[in-house]
Amino acid sequence: MRRSLDPKSLPTTYTRVVLAERPVGDIIPHKTFRTEPEQKLADLEPGEKQVLVAVDYLSLDPAMRSWLGEKKTYMPPVKIGEIMRAEGLGTIVKTGKDSKWKVGQTVKGVFGWTEYAQMDDKAVALRTVPKGGELLDFLGPFGNVGMTAYFGLFDIGKPKPGETLVVTGAAGAVGSLVCQLGVLKGLKVYAVAGSDEKVQWLEKELGVTKAFNYKNKDIxxxxxxxxxxxxxxxxxxxxxxxxxxxxxxNLFARIVVCGGISDYNNPNPAGLKGHLNLISMRALMQGFLVLDYASKFGPAIAEMQQWLTEGKLKRKYHVVDGIKSAPEALPLLYNGGNTGKLVVRVSNIREGVKTKL
Ligand SMILES: NC(=O)c1ccc[n+]([C@@H]2O[C@H](COP(=O)([O-])OP(=O)(O)OC[C@H]3O[C@@H](n4cnc5c(N)ncnc54)[C@H](OP(=O)(O)O)[C@@H]3O)[C@@H](O)[C@H]2O)c1
Incomplete structure (x- = not known):
């Protein structure tokens, strides 16, 4: 037996956005991507152990630039003509006859840039908003962004109270959380970001020791x-x-290599200089992928939740509206147009979030 919302409440068509051509250098929103409206929703009929998800929010992430290239990175490239890959939050609106999920449940999954997604049961995970949190926090402090900040700083940075931490991309999703975790752990936190407004926010709202605008000549x-x-x-x-x-x-310094966004759109990045100093300073420089820590997310999320409830951790969402805005919104990450976590609100179901593009 099929379980679903009143079918009359669902539209007959939906919109999706696909990769049209691989960019060389900067993303050119409506050349790189193609918006495909008027897709038949009937074509996404869930199979036995599948669900149909109405997408509520999609996460936009700097790593998406690497999925647009031809080479496999930590993920395979998105194919030309394929829906742009993206993680998101959504509401189950239809279930297959043997699905373990229920209509109305909120789930997380890699839905892509689409208003509706047909998903295998095992490809979605239930999300229940904890006390003191909001749904978007699953794309923020309780999501990959939060876990990147947490494990990058604590597992690789291994901070001790009184030490000096410097964070770049400091007003972004990961950076703004790293700064606050540093403050929380009694570090002197120096934050580097791309505008005076961001500098103000980092100093006045997030309580860093001092923030800097890297666009100043004397940085x-x-x-x-x-x-x-x-x-x-x-x-x-x-x-x-x-x-x-x-x-x-300093002696025994730790460099946490989380990302290198200044080179993501650069087809010929210059090599590293100065790494021989790692020898004399007995320093560590280590890259990491947040996905490798997945088995440890549970307790880390609980700790982030505790700090959020106690008001020790703040988060900011930069929300753009509508799936059609996604191609223009993605470049904000590479030109500094976002403060905090950049997301696309796809459905109109959820209210109370600020819209800005
Ligand atoms: N290792 C992992 O597992 C992992 C997981 C998630 C994210 N990451 C990495 O973490 C970093 C932050 O990601 P996020 O999701 O939090 O994005 P984000 O910081 O919210 O957005 C990217 C920010 O980068 C800054 N930026 C852009 N071009 C720059 C340049 N040329 N020089 C200096 N800053 C520049 C911009 O802010 P300004 O105004 O300050 O320029 C922009 O707001 C990225 O490098 C990402 O790839 C790594």
Whole structure:
């Protein structure tokens, strides 16, 4: 027997966005992607152990740029003509006859840039909003972003109270959480971001020791003057800033290589300079992938939830509206147009979130 919402409440068509061509350099929203409206919803009829999901929110992530290339990275490339890959949150609106899920349940899954997704039962996971949280937190502190900040800082950075932490991409989704975790653990936190507004937010709202706008010409002098040297560098940007940081290490410093967004759109990134300093400073430089920590997420999420409830952790969402906005919204990550976690609100079901593009 099939269980579903009143079929009359579902539309007959939906919109999806596919990869049209691989970008060389910057993403060109409506050249790189193609919006395909008027798709027949009847074509997504769930099979026996499947569900139909109405997508509520989609996460936009810097790593998406690497999925647009031809080469396999930690994930295979998205194929030309394929729905753009993205993780999201959605509501089950129809179930197959042997599905273990129920209509109305909220689930997380890799739905892609589409308003509706036909998903295998095992490809979705139930999400129940905990006390003190909101649904979007599953794409923020309780999601990959939060876990990246948590395990990158604690497992690789291994902070000790009183140490100096410097964070780049500091006003973004991961960076803003790393800064706060650093403050929470009694570190001196120096934050680097791309505008004066972001600097203000980091200092006044998130309580970092000092923040810097890296677009100022004297940025390296400013960092030398105030930060001097560091124990932990949480690197989200790579490039020139990383080269500079390799000259500012304390003995036994740790460089957490989380990302290198300054080079994601660059077809010919310059190589690293200054890494030989790692030898004299007996320093560690380590990359990591948050997915490798999946088996440890449970207790980490519980801790993040506790800090959120106690008001020790803040999060900010930058929400753009509608699946058709996704191609134009993605480049915000590479030009600094976002503050906090960038998401697309796909359905109109959920209210109370700010819209900005
Ligand atoms: N290792 C992992 O498992 C893992 C998991 C998730 C994310 N990451 C990485 O973590 C980093 C942050 O990701 P996120 O999701 O939190 O994104 P995000 O920080 O919310 O957004 C990206 C930010 O990067 C900054 N940026 C863009 N171009 C830059 C440049 N040339 N130089 C310096 N900053 C630049 C922009 O802010 P400004 O205004 O400050 O320029 C932008 O807001 C990314 O590198 C991402 O790939 C790694």
């Amino acid at each position: 390296y002098d400013q960092l030398k003057k105030h930060m001097k040297t560091f124990d932990i560098y949480f690197d989200n940007v790579g490039g020139e800033m990383l080269n500079f940081m390799l000259t500012r290490m």
